[in-house]
Amino acid sequence: MKTLNLAVLAALGLISVPTMALDCSQLSNWQATKVYTGGMEVKHLTAKYTAKWWTQNQDPAMYSEPQNVWRKEGICDPIGAPLPIVKLDAPLDQSRHIIASPVMIKATASHPMNVPIKHVDFKVDDVVIMTDNTAPYEVTWTATGLGEHVIQAEVVDDSNGRASSGKRMITVVADDVIVPPSGFKIVGYFPSWQGQVADIQFDKLTHINYSFLLPNADGSLQPLENLAKMQQLVSAAHASGVKVGIAVGGWNGGDDSAFETFASSTEGRATFIRNLMAFVELHQLDGVDMDWEYPDPGSSANNYALLMKELSVELKAKGKFLTAAVVALGYTGGGVLESVFQDVDFLNLMAYDANNTDHASFQYALDSIAYWQGRGLSKEKTVLGVPFYSRPTWQAYRTLVSQDAANACRDTDGASYYNGIPTIRAKAQLALDSAGGIMNWELSHDTNGPASLLTAKWEVAQGMAPSYQCDGSGGPDKPTQCVDIQVDPNQYVVHPNFPNGDHAAAGQRIRHQSSVYEANWWTRSVPGSDGSWQFVCQF
Incomplete structure (x- = not known):
């Protein structure tokens, strides 16, 4: 039977929790001339260290917690006997969790010599919160205390061999803010x-x-x-x-x-x-x-x-x-x-x-x-x-989409070159992977409508299916028509004329190529050619 033991006595300080020795047998010794990047692990003196970012010739013992490049994971096992292995599977590092919500903490534990696992302790901020003695090793913690917390798992085998997982940082937030x-x-x-x-x-x-x-x-x-x-x-x-x-x-x-x-x-x-x-x-x-x-x-x-x-x-x-x-x-x-x-x-x-x-x-x-x-x-x-813009016309993506909804699903309209939804999604996936x-x-430059590029890449980051389909089944059918929003194009001058002779001021409108544009600020550029104009409607 699986049992979960709340570590109340440990939390109250009435019992002590033994320090876990780490298995450093597979680690290389730190070398001053070698370049290390984020996530690389080394052994130095008697401890295990993990690089947090690019580093070279920075002694881990001197450049560790809290703000430096190396994170000290713990003391290496002095005996060298095979130790159990434990790895955190959840939660994700740097993930955010709403206060009072359940946080699933999972770990995988094994032993290189097949010594049975006695139990896995789960720790939050270096305090054992629960113990699980049966695989799969997992517990649920109720998120408490706004701010950052350190999650770690520690394993004990039947020979009382002990080892620790790496640490993961999570943040408890007050609001239901969706984050990647x-x-x-x-x-x-x-x-x-x-x-x-x-x-x-x-x-x-x-x-x-x-x-x-x-x-x-x-x-x-x-x-x-x-x-x-x-x-x-x-x-x-x-x-x-x-x-x-x-x-x-x-x-x-x-x-x-x-x-x-x-x-x-x-x-x-x-x-x-x-x-x-x-x-x-x-x-x-x-x-x-x-x-x-x-x-x-x-x-x-x-x-x-x-x-x-x-x-x-x-x-x-x-x-x-x-x-x-x-x-x-x-x-x-x-x-x-x-x-x-x-x-x-x-x-x-x-x-x-x-x-x-x-x-x-x-x-x-x-x-x-x-x-x-x-x-x-x-x-x-x-x-x-x-x-979120094109070249060589320098038109905003929202302007291109307002002119022709089909522009959302391609990277050029023949004159402007940009990134439409399929390319933005592909790049978002590339960023997620690499x-x-x-x-x-x-x-x-983005549109707040269904063809939003920000929405497209956010959906990829969230692992969501695209809400805007580029097979013709989604999005608006045509640009906004002037008659539908009760705009009379005839009241505006026609380019190359301008309302003020040689320019338009912010808020002034002009006709160009069967469309009405509104100036965002002082401008004398061709309507729709750059960010100084926003598309209003088509007639």
Whole structure:
């Protein structure tokens, strides 16, 4: 008969729980010259250690818990006798669980010499909560205590041999926020100059980066465009359990001279970091996404590495994240040294803009992941970027779909090249298999309708069937018709004319190619050709 014993006495401190010796017989000794990546295990002195990210020449005994690269798993068995083996099967590492909900904890236990297993102890935060003496070894714990908890299993055989599993981190949350499994990240950039906070699908995101905060050459910061919008974003995102970072830099017309100047000196970096930390804390942000586009190989790369290391120390001390947007691959990628990998929580790979036509192919995504991971970036820190816009027309995906619903299910309409739902789903699956998350530029380019690209990749992350079928059975049949929403096209000027002579202002409408468009801001571009316009209806 299976019995589960609540470890009440242990929890109350009335009995002691023996320390488990680990079987290190299959582990190699740590070597200072060897490169280790996240998840690799070593033996060093008398203990077992697991690398949390890329590392080289960092002594595990000196660089272990809580914030360093190595995690100490425990003391190795001094005798060398065969020990039982135990492995955690559930819950998933970095998973989230609603408070008061049941959490299934499962383990597999065996012995290399077939010595019978006596029991498996299950621990939460180093306290034995239950014991199971019969396979399959599993218990149910009621999630208590908001925040992070450490889950571990420990096995005892009939010869009183003992061994421990690796540790897994879970988070108990207050709200029923749907998040991808295993810490999979879904990141969206949200610009200051377009898009509405109310349109964001927060339930399908883990991180949002507000774009962009610009530095000056002396390390001071320029005033943020549309600060009130960012404050609204932070409030709404936090209410939904989504983290918000400030994206610093951006393309900025190719001008990175401010970064080059302040990053080249100790004083400049210190001034920048001091100002940035004050900004982050003042506005209750969760972290920073560094978008220096781009540090070049050489002295610029060295300065970038110093900047990221120094900024990481300050952010980590406050419990904040540090990420960076990086080029997909190639020469410019050399501006990001491998040492940066250990300073960031993850890198956002901008696997788009490869050319001016088919700029974000599936092969380009594969090549980008291979490039960065080939240099030592761990799977967990690899976040694949996808575009929500087209080239060379620069039209937003939502505009393309509003013009023709069939555009949702293809990657080109003949003039614009982009990623439709099938490609986005394929890339999301690639990210799920080979990376730690998926990112997009940018959220306001998406549609909130059934053909949403964010929904498509979120469904893949959740293991759900597609809600929008690309076989003709799903989605709207045709673009919104003006007559259906009582819009009279005849009241608007026809392009190439503009309402104000040579331009249109925000909110003004214009006719072009049997469609009505509305300006998002001051513009004199061709209606529908870029993000300055939104499609209204067709006539």
